[in-house]
Amino acid sequence: MPFTSSLLPELIEATAEAIAKNAEEITLLDQAIGDGDHVTNLQRGLDALMMQRTEISQLDWPAAWQKIGMVVMSTIGGASGSLYGTLFVAMGKAASAKELNVQSFSEAFFQAVEAVKHRGKSDAGEKTMLDVLVPVAKNIQEAAASSLPLSKLLEQTKQAAIAGMESTRDMLATKGRASFLGERTKGHIDAGAMSSQLMICAVVDVLHAHLTTPPQ
Ligand code: ADP
Ligand code: MG
Numbered sequence: 001m002p003f004t005s006s007l008l009p010e011l012i013e014a015t016a017e018a019i020a021k022n023a024e025e026i027t028l029l030d031q032a033i034g035d036g037d038h039v040t041n042l043q044r045g046l047d048a049l050m051m052q053r054t055e056i057s058q059l060d061w062p063a064a065w066q067k068i069g070m071v072v073m074s075t076i077g078g079a080s081g082s083l084y085g086t087l088f089v090a091m092g093k094a095a096s097a098k099e100l101n102v103q104s105f106s107e108a109f110f111q112a113v114e115a116v117k118h119r120g121k122s123d124a125g126e127k128t129m130l131d132v133l134v135p136v137a138k139n140i141q142e143a144a145a146s147s148l149p150l151s152k153l154l155e156q157t158k159q160a161a162i163a164g165m166e167s168t169r170d171m172l173a174t175k176g177r178a179s180f181l182g183e184r185t186k187g188h189i190d191a192g193a194m195s196s197q198l199m200i201c202a203v204v205d206v207l208h209a210h211l212t213t214p215p216q
Contacts, residue, residue, distance in 0.1 A: 001061070001100040001101055001102075001105065002150065002210075002211065003207055003210060005056075005057055005058075005059060005060055005061050005064050006057055007057075007206065007207070007210060008053060008056050008057035008064055009053040009054060009057050010206050011202075011203055011206050011207075012046070012049045012050060012053045012056075013050070013053070014202040014203065014205065014206045015046065015199045015202045015203065016043075016046040016047075016049070016050055017202070018198040018199060018201070018202035019039065019042055019043065019046060019195060019198060019199070020043075022194070022198055023039045023043075025194070026038055026039050026191050026194050026195055026198075027039045027191075029188055029189055029190070029191040029194060030191035032188045033173060033177075033178040033181055033184070033185045033188050033190070033191075034176070034177045034178055034191055035177055037078060038078065038080060038191040038192065038195060039195075041076045041077050041078040041080055041081060042076060042080065042084075042195055044075045044076055044077065045071065045072045045075045045076035045081065045084070047075075048071050048072075048075040049068060049071055049072070052067075052071060056068065061092075061095060061100055062091075062092045062093075062095040062096040062097075062098075062100075062108075063092065063096075064092070065088045065089070065091045065092035065095065066088065066089055066092030066093065066096075067092075068088045068092075069084075069085045069086070069087070069088030069089030069090075069091075069092060070085070070089065072084050072085045072088060073085025073086070073089070079120070079176050079177070079192075080129070080192055080195075082119060083116050083119055083120055083129065083192075084129075086112075086115050086116050086119045087112045087113070087115070087116050087133070088112070089115075090111060090112040090114075090115035090116075091108050091109060091111070091112035094107065094108035094111040094112060095108035102140075102143075102144045102150065102153070103144045103145075105140070105144075106137075106140040106141045106143075106144035106145075107141075109136075109137050109140055110137045110138075110140075110141055112137075113130070113133045113134060113136075113137040116129075116130060116133060117130060117134075120175060120176075121175070122174075122175040124164075125171065126171070126173065126174045126175045127168045127171035127172065127173040127174070127175070127178060127185060127190045127193070128168075128173075128175055128176060128190055128192055128193065129190070129192035129193055129195070129196040131164045131165070131167050131168045131171070131190065131193050132161050132164035132165050132193045132196040132197050132200065133164075133196060134164070135160045135161075135163065135164040136157055136160045136161050136164065136200060138160075139153075139156050139157055139160040140153065140157060143156060143157075150211060151208065151211055151212075154204045154207055154208050154211070155208075157200065157204050158200070158201050158204050161196070161197040161200040161201055161204075162197055162201070164193065164197065165189060165190075165193045165194055165196075165197035166189070168189050168190040168193040169186075169187065169188065169189050170186055170187070171185075171186070171190075172185060172186060173185040173190070176192075178190065
């Protein structure tokens with residue numbers, strides 16, 4: 001893996017910044033078809049991660065992911081807290097005691113998304129964060145299998161995340177709070193799909209920058 005966990009403070013900062021910058025838009029989406037608390041929930045988790053970012057960056061990737069999952073699970077709350085928490089804890093577990101490379105990362109991420117599906121009793125197509133996570137996991141797996149250059153994999157990951165988010169616009173919500181509104185959910189992007197897209201793209205941008213200019 002060309003990236004070390006010393007990048008974690010930068011990754012956490014970039015993620016928090018992406019959510020802060022788009023807070024208003026995500027809140028409007030969650031107000032339209034949810035209860036409007038998604039950003040507040042997420043920011044509780046991101047604030048906790050910001051406070052612990054140096055400590056977390058001293059762990060190896062799998063241990064750091066597990067720690068992030070635990071922090072997120074105990075601070076975010078709402079439906080998204082346990083789902084984002086599950087994603088990171090499962091990713092850490094799946095990657096633990098393995099040599100980390102693009103292939104093993106893609107498997108760990110895939111398993112983590114499976115764990116989110118299980119936890120949420122949901123799948124892609126139901127207007128949730130899974131409409132971003134599932135295509136992103138699939139894209140990384142395919143890219144790893146075909147040994148796509150990392151810069152290309154990162155670029156495609158962003159495209160998959162954005163397309164996945166956009167795909168929720170015309171979907172009918174069948175899971176989470178939005179499902180109570182039925183047909184009225186059509187025409188709005190899902191808040192969790194938007195937050196996961198923004199966080200994935202923020203992570204990718206940091207990784208991409210380090211790919212072209214390795215840290216001295
Ligand atoms: P809450 O819905 O409890 O207020 P949040 O507002 O923090 O929690 O998060 C809402 C987001 O969580 C939704 O936009 C959706 O993406 C995601 N979500 C909710 N329920 C599920 C589920 N069962 N499976 C996957 N994602 C879900
Ligand atoms: Mg909400």
